[in-house]
Amino acid sequence: MSILAKIIAQKELEVAALDAHALSRAADSSPAPRDFLAELKRRRIGLRPGLIAELKRASPSKGILAPHLNLFDVADIYTQNGASAISILTDEKFFMGTLETLRDLRFTHESELPLLRKDFIIDEAQLFETRVNGADAVLLIVAALPDDKHLADLHATALALGLTPLVEVHNEAETERALKLSDVKLIGINNRDLDTFEVSLETTVRLRSLIPNELTVVAESGIYTASDVDKVTDANVDAILVGEALVTAKDIGAKVCELAGVKQVQA
Numbered sequence: 001m002s003i004l005a006k007i008i009a010q011k012e013l014e015v016a017a018l019d020a021h022a023l024s025r026a027a028d029s030s031p032a033p034r035d036f037l038a039e040l041k042r043r044r045i046g047l048r049p050g051l052i053a054e055l056k057r058a059s060p061s062k063g064i065l066a067p068h069l070n071l072f073d074v075a076d077i078y079t080q081n082g083a084s085a086i087s088i089l090t091d092e093k094f095f096m097g098t099l100e101t102l103r104d105l106r107f108t109h110e111s112e113l114p115l116l117r118k119d120f121i122i123d124e125a126q127l128f129e130t131r132v133n134g135a136d137a138v139l140l141i142v143a144a145l146p147d148d149k150h151l152a153d154l155h156a157t158a159l160a161l162g163l164t165p166l167v168e169v170h171n172e173a174e175t176e177r178a179l180k181l182s183d184v185k186l187i188g189i190n191n192r193d194l195d196t197f198e199v200s201l202e203t204t205v206r207l208r209s210l211i212p213n214e215l216t217v218v219a220e221s222g223i224y225t226a227s228d229v230d231k232v233t234d235a236n237v238d239a240i241l242v243g244e245a246l247v248t249a250k251d252i253g254a255k256v257c258e259l260a261g262v263k264q265v266q267a
Helices: 003-016 020-028 036-042 071-080 099-107 124-132 148-160 172-179 202-208 226-234 252-260
Strands: 050-055 085-089 115-118 137-141 164-169 186-190 216-220 239-242
Touching: 003 124, 020 124, 036 050, 036 085, 036 216, 050 071, 050 252, 071 085, 071 099, 071 252, 085 099, 099 115, 124 148, 137 148, 137 186, 148 164, 164 172, 172 186, 172 202, 186 202, 202 226, 226 252
Parallel strands: 050 085, 050 239, 085 115, 115 137, 137 164, 164 186, 186 216, 216 239
Antiparallel strands: none
16 A cells, blocks of 8 residues: 555544544634735745745654654744745644644734645535634645546635635646646646655756646755755746745754745854
């Protein structure tokens, strides 16, 4: 069984424990999400791709990355050094994430940056949960949603909730499926193969040419240095999503600045 299949099996168990009706009612009374896409574009620095900086403690491929970090302090460093948005991994079993981090960052810490919930969404109850916990955007992984109607329904539900769906692809067939979605505006190209977890920036170079220029494109995974950013910039992406390179850096602020292309202002 692939890593993705193991994660989806776990998500099915988690979804079965959710009360969709209660979450739907709570979502109706939750604060409206911010316009993630508009903020991402507004906060771009010059011609550099906007940096979606990720809060990430672990991954199935690399194990535990940064158990010691205070994620709220890290979020402040991201904000002060040029990040355009923050991604919060909320999967607990495989990534050591929590929904509480997302909720507290939005409602207690009052992050000024737009927030993306990064998880494995397979059911509308998770979308209600995403809205309740304060996200502005939500990841939809095409590889995790093999049924076209189900993918389209989740995409439409996210939009109806005011969330911005980041539709993630990592091959040509998935890109074709993503482009068929009604009102799709934001596509992420994951350079990590979700079956093998191997990474290649050539995935962004190859798939970007298939996506219309009017759509906003995010390069995800495998970006560690300014030269990596240059490579995906040459492929005409609008943003990059980076986690591991940031949370494992000796100087997180300096690494944010390196990838965002700005002068460091806060260590």
